[in-house]
Amino acid sequence: DAKTTQPPSMDCAEGRAANLPCNHSTISGNEYVYWYRQIHSQGPQYIIHGLKNNETNEMASLIITEDRKSSTLILPHATLRDTAVYYCIVRVVDTDKLIFGTGTRLQVFP
Amino acid sequence: DAGVIQSPRHEVTEMGQEVTLRCKPISGHNSLFWYRQTMMRGLELLIYFNNNVPIDDSGMPEDRFSAKMPNASFSTLKIQPSEPRDSAVYFCASSRIQGSAEAFFGQGTRLTVV
Secondary structure (H helix, E strand, C coil), X not given: CCCXXXXXXXXXXXXXXXXXXXXXXXXXXXXXXXXXXXXXXXXXXXXXXXXXXXXXXXXXXXXXXXXXXXXXXXXXXXXXXXCEEEEEEEEECCCCCCCCCCCEEEEEEC | CCCCEEECCEEEXXXXXXXXXXXXXXXXXXXXXXXXXXXXXXXXXXXXXXCCEEEECCCCCCCCEEEEEEECCEEEEEEXXXXXXXXXXXXXXXXXXXXXXXXXXXXXXXXXXX
């Protein structure tokens, strides 16, 4: 599976949009981009995934560049409860392995 | 649904003792994963099962670790003998179908080996 690169930490003001970048320059054509987050002391939680089109759900939006070498997770109105470590993962379709990197620690402040 | 249930939530044991961690996946899910999380190594995939069959155990650190899934509703991760470096949070996760995007994680078992 392709590796991902994320900034180790970011800050965001409550109520503002949080934009978390991820670089996956070696991604293959059959690999999806997944985002999970882990709130302190809890198990990771699925957020969203996509192949090449932008995706949106009730939690977040995922913007994937046209060349698929990078993506951005957007939390449109961050709250204090969004403080967590966010993991960007690429995974071959139809496989089960989810390999977690070091992620981005997002701190939302009042 | 109660989600993925792990037991115990906390375990403290002495070095050399056998430790068994338990996991009940979400009903109807047929893929199950065991992860270990430490500050130094982050989240590591140890092993995963599909339809109760171990598919990939390449992440199991050594022969002291073993995992079983005797049926669709139960899995165990055993460490024998335990060592202080096994201290970590162990997570179990399940997903509905092979390749499913969403894996659901349990609350984890915090293991301390003294």
